[in-house]
Amino acid sequence: MVDISANLSGIHFDSCIMNASGPLDTTLDELVDIAISAAGGVVMKSCTIEAREGNPSPRYMDIEWGSINSMGLPNLGYKYYNEIVPKLKSYGKPLIASIAGVASEEYKKIVEAFNSSNVDILEINLSCPNVVGKPQIGYDFEMSEEIMNVVGDVSEKPWGVKLPPYFDFIHFEEMATILNNTKISFIVSINSIGNALFIDWNSEKVVIKPKGGFGGLGGKYIKPTALANVRKFHELLNKKIKIVGVGGIYTGIDAFEFILSGATLLQLGTSFSQEGPPIFERISKELCQIMGKKGYTTLDDFRGKLKVIE
Numbered sequence: 044m045v046d047i048s049a050n051l052s053g054i055h056f057d058s059c060i061m062n063a064s065g066p067l068d069t070t071l072d073e074l075v076d077i078a079i080s081a082a083g084g085v086v087m088k089s090c091t092i093e094a095r096e097g098n099p100s101p102r103y104m105d106i107e108w109g110s111i112n113s114m115g116l117p118n119l120g121y122k123y124y125n126e127i128v129p130k131l132k133s134y135g136k137p138l139i140a141s142i143a144g145v146a147s148e149e150y151k152k153i154v155e156a157f158n159s160s161n162v163d164i165l166e167i168n169l170s171c172p173n174v175v176g177k178p179q180i181g182y183d184f185e186m187s188e189e190i191m192n193v194v195g196d197v198s199e200k201p202w203g204v205k206l207p208p209y210f211d212f213i214h215f216e217e218m219a220t221i222l223n224n225t226k227i228s229f230i231v232s233i234n235s236i237g238n239a240l241f242i243d244w245n246s247e248k249v250v251i252k253p254k255g256g257f258g259g260l261g262g263k264y265i266k267p268t269a270l271a272n273v274r275k276f277h278e279l280l281n282k283k284i285k286i287v288g289v290g291g292i293y294t295g296i297d298a299f300e301f302i303l304s305g306a307t308l309l310q311l312g313t314s315f316s317q318e319g320p321p322i323f324e325r326i327s328k329e330l331c332q333i334m335g336k337k338g339y340t341t342l343d344d345f346r347g348k349l350k351v352i353e
């Protein structure tokens with residue numbers, strides 16, 4: 044019998060595969076659809092102090108091997124997500140709140156509010172690429188550290204940070220040193236690759252409106268970068284810090300590769316947006332089949348055991 048369950052901060056997930064914060068998780072109805080699917084947990088849209096409409100449309104486009112988005116953090120405000128916690132928890136799955144902001148006081152206020160709910164885990168988003176005029180926090184190491192210290196001081200829930208992709212070993216090392224000195228339980232790696240540009244050559248135009256067409260790239264384009272981030276952080280982080288892998292997971296093979304690189308849980312963004320809730324069952328089955336063929340019965344049998352060429 045193949046088991047794809049996982050544990051994060053003492054919380055049990057029947058399946059290691061769930062949605063990523065972002066697509067199809069802004070309203071209660073959308074979140075219930077995830078809760079009644081084969082997803083192992085439910086992740087809510089990143090929320091801010093005030094509700095936000097987000098950027099003008101068109102702001103999301105499916106493209107050949109993935110997606111480009113500049114949603115601009117549309118959400119219903121943290122109070123809404125706090126209020127729907129009991130309803131969502133009634134489906135019996137771990138529930139993850141995602142929190143975004145531009146300053147540490149905003150993160151603090153929202154974390155404090157979720158402390159008194161029965162949400163299971165907090166994901167601190169340090170990597171939204173699409174708020175006009177606001178750089179991605181995860182590329183500002185000092186500010187990232189300040190926010191993590193504030194969250195570590197106030198959070199009564201297990202928490203982790205959602206990071207942007209890094210591309211140079213020196214940046215992985217710098218961020219890993221900070222992470223190893225915080226009270227963090229996990230990282231979510233990676234958010235979309237920020238400020239990509241997709242062009243419709245026929246109309247000679249960009250395909251999304253905000254920021255002159257620049258937006259976060261997701262889907263198949265980003266899997267190698269996501270695997271590299273999972274792998275590098277697996278090498279550099281204390282083993283008690285778990286890794287939630289996200290970026291271009293469309294199949295059981297993709298899922299297998301992320302676990303092999305060191306991930307504990309997996310999230311689906313663009314692929315979930317394109318295929319909807321049935322994707323959780325499909326990828327879970329595909330992963331079980333691969334594990335069965337290889338003679339693995341649990342994720343621990345191969346997690347992090349990627350081989351290199353000597």
Ligand code: RRO
Nearest residue numbers: 113114115116171173235259
């Ligand atoms: O809402 C968005 O524009 C958005 C967010 Br908060 C994020 O973290 N990543 C992304 O690709 N888009």
